[in-house]
Amino acid sequence: MKFSLIQKDAASKARAGVIETGRGQILTPIFMPVGTQGTVKSVSQEQLAERIKAQIILANTYHVFLRPGLEVVNKAGGIHKFINWDKPMLTDSGGYQVFSLSAIRKIKEEGVSFRSHLDGSKIFFSPEIATDIQRTIGADIFMAFDECPPYPCEYKYAKDSMNLTHRWLQRCITRFNETEPLYGVEQNLFPIVQGSVYKDLRIDSAKFIADQNMPGNAIGGLSVGEPHEQMYEMTELVCEHLPADKPRYLMGVGTPENILECIALGIDMFDCVMPTRNARHGFLFTSKGIINIKNEKWKHDYSPVDDLFTPEYSKAYLKHLIKCNEMLGATIASIQNLSFYLWLVGEARQHIIAGDFMDWKKQILPIVMNKL
């Protein structure tokens, strides 16, 4: 993997770059749609590539491990062939889901014992196992196995957890170096900065992660309930200590506003379920502002959902579909929200390159965050 910086913004820490992977380029800053179980909910791979213009999508290791299971993905020739997606993919390590979905879990130095949220069966994940699983899944970028502490979190717990994540990282790297990609395409391991909302821990963690000299670095444990200002503060601090010549990935963030603010702080990659989850509930991001399509005010609005992304379907029709719980409603709304997110980061990139990113951000945010 190679990361090239195209342009640094003079008025902020925003950057425009290009990540070269074994499956093609990713233009940064970028938003990555979340394809939890090997599908970005409600849209097809064709819609993702051609309408939404996704350049890279995620899959969740924990979910893919449970269903369809590693044997199926491996025999298919890896996750790309299995789901018919030939552009880059990223898998998380499973750590986040182990902590958020599993009611019963036991964390030890060796790894985490937990029970499947589907059938209660016992599972054990360790840094080595999470690495092997991600080799088998075959994403272009995969994540180190970490503990994602909750918010709020006591200082001592956050520090111990961070140190465990660091020790687990070294085991991930060792295992990564001992193994090879299974499907003939390069894989890249990204380590994850933790440390909750404690500045000294975040700095320590960022330095530790930077020292590993991996091809990209991630920031985890944010957007877990803390105030936005604290998320921005931690992100800014961590970015200062992560190498400038590697892509920086802020995990699980966020609203359109969060994304633009964090691009200004030096983040290059984002993922979030918000555009697809909100879509299914009729909550839309558009180039003209935010729409709750269930609202009665749209009943007789026959103008397009969004001239830019969904010009062929009216607000009145989408309202009808969402109200009737018709699948096409979720599809149109998901195409709308994901297209908006990809457009937003693409516009951000163009304005970084043009040198007017901060002016554009100041002008666009009140428009797109305005509740219509």
Add this chain to the structure above:
Amino acid sequence: MKFSLIQKDAASKARAGVIETGRGQILTPIFMPVGTQGTVKSVSQEQLAERIKAQIILANTYHVFLRPGLEVVNKAGGIHKFINWDKPMLTDSGGYQVFSLSAIRKIKEEGVSFRSHLDGSKIFFSPEIATDIQRTIGADIFMAFDECPPYPCEYKYAKDSMNLTHRWLQRCITRFNETEPLYGVEQNLFPIVQGSVYKDLRIDSAKFIADQNMPGNAIGGLSVGEPHEQMYEMTELVCEHLPADKPRYLMGVGTPENILECIALGIDMFDCVMPTRNARHGFLFTSKGIINIKNEKWKHDYSPVDDLFTPEYSKAYLKHLIKCNEMLGATIASIQNLSFYLWLVGEARQHIIAGDFMDWKKQILPIVMNKL
């Protein structure tokens, strides 16, 4: 509307034709996907037109009347503009849903009082009201308001019901002739033959319907639980008494086998929820046979769902999606089944024109109806 017969089969009563509507041609025999609430479940209008190659789709008057309601459809400029579909559409009269969905209903000479299956509100449909509603919806073809008797049905009930349907038809025609299309495109009213499974009633009804000299004729009250042989017998009998120079529409039919058999009996148009409903349950029609994708045998089958219609997705992936209840599963399966149905009637048409329809039917049926 104009119907031209291109070819009559020598070995059966099958016909190939062209229906010219105000919104373009329909090549017959044709299958019409059902878009109950103004959307064919799980697929987009783009997928319908480009992948499935639908030439005409249905909407249900009863459902559209309830949601989004006539005011919305009217202000949108009719159903085509509302849903963004510029090819022909057909609406049923609401009669079938009044009888199948509404628990409480009262049939009188004037019309039917019933309660909405959604909120229990009182509704009254008459031939005049059903005609006015279908003028407002704006489909290219619309259906006379009829009573669809259940199966089995006593002779006396069937006869009285048929006569009521005939009287209602004359009121529909009167209202139709008193009114104009609202959106500048020609509309056509099709009457419906009833008479349950009684030969004399079916003949009487077919003659009565033929005498109305409408641009096309439909056969209702079949595929409601009677044995297939009885359905074929009634269809054959009715086709003999319906004019050859008008399209014949067999409502609510059926399996691929039903469709090929009824094409051989002289039917030109079909609709059925089977391809979309079965798709959502993982039951697939393919060019190589019938597949229950939930079956364990497909877990490691990485070959395409169907080389002809869904070459980009494997059986193993579709099985995974359906098992996880992911919307993309319903979409792929619906594209598959509807593409298959449209392919089947298109192939039938080609073989009628080529003169070998019955030979082809004998050869293709064991293949496509074979359980894989």
